[in-house]
Amino acid sequence: xxxxxxxxxxxxxxxxxxxxxxxxxxxxxxxxxxxxxxxxxxxxxxxxxxxxxxxxxxxxxxxxxxxxxxxxxxxxxxxxxxxxxxxxxxxxxxxxxxxxxxxxxxxxxxxxxxxxxxxxxxxxxxxxxxxxxxxxxxxxxxxxxxxxxxxxxxxxxxxxxxxxxxxxxxxxxxxxxxxxxxxxxxxxxxxxxxxxxxxxxxxxxxxxxxxxxxxxxxxxxxxxxxxxxxxxxxxxxxxxxxxxxxxxxxxxxxxxxxxxxxxxxxxxxxxxxxxxxxxxx
Numbered sequence: 001x002x003x004x005x006x007x008x009x010x011x012x013x014x015x016x017x018x019x020x021x022x023x024x025x026x027x028x029x030x031x032x033x034x035x036x037x038x039x040x041x042x043x044x045x046x047x048x049x050x051x052x053x054x055x056x057x058x059x060x061x062x063x064x065x066x067x068x069x070x071x072x073x074x075x076x077x078x079x080x081x082x083x084x085x086x087x088x089x090x091x092x093x094x095x096x097x098x099x100x101x102x103x104x105x106x107x108x109x110x111x112x113x114x115x116x117x118x119x120x121x122x123x124x125x126x127x128x129x130x131x132x133x134x135x136x137x138x139x140x141x142x143x144x145x146x147x148x149x150x151x152x153x154x155x156x157x158x159x160x161x162x163x164x165x166x167x168x169x170x171x172x173x174x175x176x177x178x179x180x181x182x183x184x185x186x187x188x189x190x191x192x193x194x195x196x197x198x199x200x201x202x203x204x205x206x207x208x209x210x211x212x213x214x215x216x217x218x219x220x221x222x223x224x225x226x227x228x229x230x231x232x233x234x235x236x237x238x239x240x241x242x243x244x245x246x247x248x249x250x251x252x253x254x255x256x257x258x259x260x261x262x263x264x265x266x267x268x269x270x271x272x273x274x275x276x277x278x279x280x281x
Contacts, residue, residue, distance in 0.1 A: 053087055058075035064120065065124070069163065070164060091111065105125060125156070127173075128151060128152060128176060129174050130151075130174055131147070131182060132145045147160050157186060175204065176203065177204065178208060199237045203216050214228045254271045255268060
């Protein structure tokens with residue numbers, strides 16, 4: 001019995017030693033794993049913050065697909081602050097922001113690490129209207145209408161400081177003009193332009209200087225519409241199309257303006273006929 005008890009005690013001690021070794025091994029593995037994770041995290045942070053993988057200025061951005069806008073003009077519209085970490089940059093978010101600030105769509109942005117730069121492919125949206133606004137000339141101190149920018153069909157406004165390529169090719173300039181403060185008409189532009197494109201009467205200018213009385217300059221003359229409303233505007237254009245026949249009765253140069261403030265009761269203001277003076281004998 002004594003010998004049997006001695007063997008059992010030895011076995012128990014052996015098992016305890018094995019468990020201690022297993023615990024020490026597990027602790028060792030845990031420490032090694034922690035150190036590996038710490039090293040990996042530090043390595044990734046170091047990798048991301050490497051000064052060589054940073055966009056330091058706009059010249060590290062290559063542009064493809066532009067024609068009317070120059071490379072530098074597109075770069076000036078890219079919403080980036082420099083220096084910009086290339087690896088932290090979200091190309092999807094940058095593409096969306098660029099499409100809201102510039103007349104472009106289908107923007108695809110790729111990152112290149114060697115050497116670090118961005119490659120932007122895009123499609124230009126041609127301007128559909130020239131934006132003008134009244135300004136006082138410094139030399140003459142007179143109020144004149146000056147070009148301040150351009151609009152695309154979606155209402156993206158671009159300052160007159162860009163489109164130098166377009167200015168050198170005036171045949172590509174849009175014929176439609178809009179006069180007024182952009183903040184007053186931009187919320188309605190996309191809808192308004194959609195209506196204008198459906199009109200069979202050529203509309204040359206939209207005068208939005210007075211929001212309570214929208215004025216159209218057309219081939220039929222000056223058209224008063226009152227305040228713009230998306231419900232009434234299509235009706236006013238339909239009435240305007242019906243009035244094309246009026247030119248057979250009234251000469252274009254005799255029409256002062258056509259009032260379509262109430263499209264159900266259109267009126268025409270005409271010049272008074274010149275009375276012929278009778279020769280006295």
